[in-house]
Amino acid sequence: MAEPRWYYTREEIEKNSPSRLDGMNFKDETIHRWCYTSFLQDLGHRLNHPQKSIATAIVLCQRFFTRQSIAKNDPRMVATICMFLAGKVEGSPRPAGDVLFFSHRLLFNKDPLIDAKFERLKATVFTGEKLVMATLGFDLDIEHPYKLVMDWVKRCVKAEDFRRVGQAALNFVNNMLRTSLCLQFGPSQLGAGAIYLGLSLCKIKYLPCDGDKAWWVEFGISKRQLKEICDQTLDLYVQDFVVPAGARGEFKQIKIDETKSCPQGLQGRQDGKGILSNVVKN
Structure with a gap:
C-alpha cells in the first residue's frame, strides 16, 4: 500500500493544493482534474493499454499535482509522461514516440509531423520523466481496487x-x-x-x-x-x-446516512518552480 504521505484530507486538497496557492480556484482545478483524467483514459485506450495501466497513470498524475501546480505545469504533458511511466511500471510499455504520437493526435485531432519539433518533444518526455519521478519521490508502486x-x-x-x-x-x-x-x-x-x-x-x-x-x-x-x-x-x-x-x-438517489470523516493530513508537499510548462503545442 502507498505510504501515508500520499493520503490527504479533502480540505487540504480543496484549499491548500499547490494550484490553489498559485491562485487557481477550486472549480478550475476540478475541471483540470476531469480533463487530464479523461485524456489519460482516452490515451490509454488508443495505446491499447489495460485498464490497470491507465489507472496507474491517472494516480501518478494526481499525485504529481499534490506537489506541483497546474498553473506552472502543462497537465497534458505531465499526463503524457505519466502514461509513459505507467506502461513500464505495469508491464505494458510503449515507446515514447508512440505515446507522444497518440497524445498529439488526441489533443489536436491530427497526426504530428515527424520532424525536428516532434523529436524535441520526444526528448522532453525523457527529460520530463526524470522530473516527474523526482517529484513523486520515485514511488511508482500503485495498488488498485x-x-x-x-x-x-x-x-x-x-x-x-x-x-x-x-x-x-x-x-x-x-x-x-x-x-x-x-x-x-x-x-x-x-x-x-x-x-x-x-x-x-x-x-x-x-x-x-x-x-x-x-x-x-x-x-x-x-x-x-x-x-x-x-x-x-x-x-x-x-x-x-x-x-x-x-x-x-x-x-x-443512492445515499448512505452518516456524518463525514477526515483522513490523514498533507505531508511532504514541495513548492514547485514550474516544470514542463506549456510544452505541448500545435
Whole structure:
C-alpha cells in the first residue's frame, strides 16, 4: 500500500493544493482534474493499454499535482509522461514516440509531423520523466481496487447478479479516478465504496454480514468513510461539465446516512518552480 504521505484530507486538497496557492480556484482545478483524467483514459485506450495501466497513470498524475501546480505545469504533458511511466511500471510499455504520437493526435485531432519539433518533444518526455519521478519521490508502486472488488463480488453476490454488479462496481472504480478520492483513501476503502454503489445501482438489497459485523468492515473502512466516498463519487454526476442535467437524478438517489470523516493530513508537499510548462503545442 502507498505510504501515508500520499493520503490527504479533502480540505487540504480543496484549499491548500499547490494550484490553489498559485491562485487557481477550486472549480478550475476540478475541471483540470476531469480533463487530464479523461485524456489519460482516452490515451490509454488508443495505446491499447489495460485498464490497470491507465489507472496507474491517472494516480501518478494526481499525485504529481499534490506537489506541483497546474498553473506552472502543462497537465497534458505531465499526463503524457505519466502514461509513459505507467506502461513500464505495469508491464505494458510503449515507446515514447508512440505515446507522444497518440497524445498529439488526441489533443489536436491530427497526426504530428515527424520532424525536428516532434523529436524535441520526444526528448522532453525523457527529460520530463526524470522530473516527474523526482517529484513523486520515485514511488511508482500503485495498488488498485479492481481485483479486490471482483473477488468480493464473486464470493458474496448471487451467480445471477454477479456480472451486472461486478461491472457496475468496476465502472464506479473508474469514475472515482476522475475525483480526488485516490488521494484521500486506500484501494480497499475505495473498493468498498464501489461495491456499495454497485449494489445500490443494481438494487441488490441483501448485504452479507458476519454476525453483527457489517460486510464493509473487512475492507478496513468505517460507515462514515463509506458515506464520504459515496458522496464524493456521486457528486461527480452533478457537475455541469460532466453529464447533462437530465442524466443526474438516477445517481443522486443512492445515499448512505452518516456524518463525514477526515483522513490523514498533507505531508511532504514541495513548492514547485514550474516544470514542463506549456510544452505541448500545435
